[in-house]
Amino acid sequence: ADGSVSPFSGAQEQSEVFPLPYATPALLSKLYGVPLNRPIRHPRNIISVAEFMGQYYNPADLDTFFRLMGVRSWGGPGMDHPLLIGADKPLAGSVLGGEAQLDIQYIMAMAANVTTMFWSVPGAELATAQEPFLDWLMQVADADDTTAPLVHSVSYGDNARGMPEWFKQRVNMEFMKLALRGISVLVASGDDGASGEGVRHSMSACREANPEFPTASPWVTSVGGTMLATASVPVCQYTSERVVVRCPDEGEVVCTSAMGGLITSGGGFSNDFPRPWYQAGAVDGYLRQGDSPVPPAGGGWRYNTSGRAYPDVTAVASNFLTWMGDHFEQTSGTSASTPLMAAMVAQLNEIRL
Numbered sequence: 345a346d347g348s349v350s351p352f353s354g355a356q357e358q359s360e361v362f363p364l365p366y367a368t369p370a371l372l373s374k375l376y377g378v379p380l381n382r383p384i385r386h387p388r389n390i391i392s393v394a395e396f397m398g399q400y401y402n403p404a405d406l407d408t409f410f411r412l413m414g415v416r417s418w419g420g421p422g423m424d425h426p427l428l429i430g431a432d433k434p435l436a437g438s439v440l441g442g443e444a445q446l447d448i449q450y451i452m453a454m455a456a457n458v459t460t461m462f463w464s465v466p467g468a469e470l471a472t473a474q475e476p477f478l479d480w481l482m483q484v485a486d487a488d489d490t491t492a493p494l495v496h497s498v499s500y501g502d503n504a505r506g507m508p509e510w511f512k513q514r515v516n517m518e519f520m521k522l523a524l525r526g527i528s529v530l531v532a533s534g535d536d537g538a539s540g541e542g543v544r545h546s547m548s549a550c551r552e553a554n555p556e557f558p559t560a561s562p563w564v565t566s567v568g569g570t571m572l573a574t575a576s577v578p579v580c581q582y583t584s585e586r587v588v589v590r591c592p593d594e595g596e597v598v599c600t601s602a603m604g605g606l607i608t609s610g611g612g613f614s615n616d617f618p619r620p621w622y623q624a625g626a627v628d629g630y631l632r633q634g635d636s637p638v639p640p641a642g643g644g645w646r647y648n649t650s651g652r653a654y655p656d657v658t659a660v661a662s663n664f665l666t667w668m669g670d671h672f673e674q675t676s677g678t679s680a681s682t683p684l685m686a687a688m689v690a691q692l693n694e695i696r697l
Contacts, residue, residue: 366663366674367572369413369453375572375660378688380415384457386697391690392429392461392493393451393683396475396500399441401448401462402669409449409667415456426452429483430464446666446675447499447683454687458694461493471511474502477558478511481518489525494693496522497686498531498564499679503540504557504616512557512616519563530686531559532678533568533655534610537600538647553612553647559654560614566654567682569609569661570596599661599676606676609661613651620652627653659685 373380403425410416426448444462452460465483469476477500484492504512522529533556534540540554559566599605613619619627631638631649638647661681665672 366665367660369415381456389694390459390493391495392463393447394498395444395464399444401444405667415453426460426462451683451687455690458690472507475500495686495689496529497683499682501556501559504555516561519561523563529564531564532682533559533566535607535677537608538612555612555614562617562620562652566656567685568655568658569599569678569681570658571599571605571662613648615648617652
């Protein structure tokens, strides 16, 4: 049903997938049934994007994006822009970042009228020389229950292998504390398949799974990426040796460079955290299926099927348009699907609160 082809199929049977038009708020609203501009009334329904590495957004670009996309959003009661947590202006070395622009433009468009925070944490983590995840988590932990965002979108991550074990365990503990408070943290699963960023430099990295963190923490919701696609005929509905190849006329398939995507959705198994009990049925069934895409153990392949599996959910991650100064830039990545999914969680929270 995902448009994939059985590994038992011959080369002549390979399905060719073509990306469809840009993922705009209007298209995403129609695809997922998420209403734009729904009235939001509960004061505890607050969302946040976490930003690192000196990235900031341009309020004028946010206004232009809303106008061109035909959506109306706001940052909270009496506000046109998100609440700024951290520096209220760009610091030395800051950059008008595509990541920050993408995050804030889409989370506010898809969760219009939900009070939004732009949570900026400067500097780097001493233990990893990367994003200061622990500093950010301690700030969130200090927030009062009446003002702490119930949903956090995190589009950042790093190679788990390069982080100290104590650091990963400490960050994981803070995620656990937030979960106990009823706070949801959604983290992008990465854009380089199961092997991580190493494949950008050497294809030999494809022989080994290289999970990312913090998306592989069992206390966050890991978000993968799909793309809208059409599939060629006569491959669709063709009965191969083992399975019937079914392709959607218009639907979602995993976002992968093998099918024309600009990224390959991250996923795999953690080497640091065991598989949670609630994943047992789904993962065991996935590994047992006859046409499983997981390579057989041995033969140089190394991965840990007893570890926490990720991602947990997926959403469209391809062909997003971000307004940057005076033009649109095309963007793909799980850093697009994550704020989209976070916005949908905020919409659900409004119903449940």
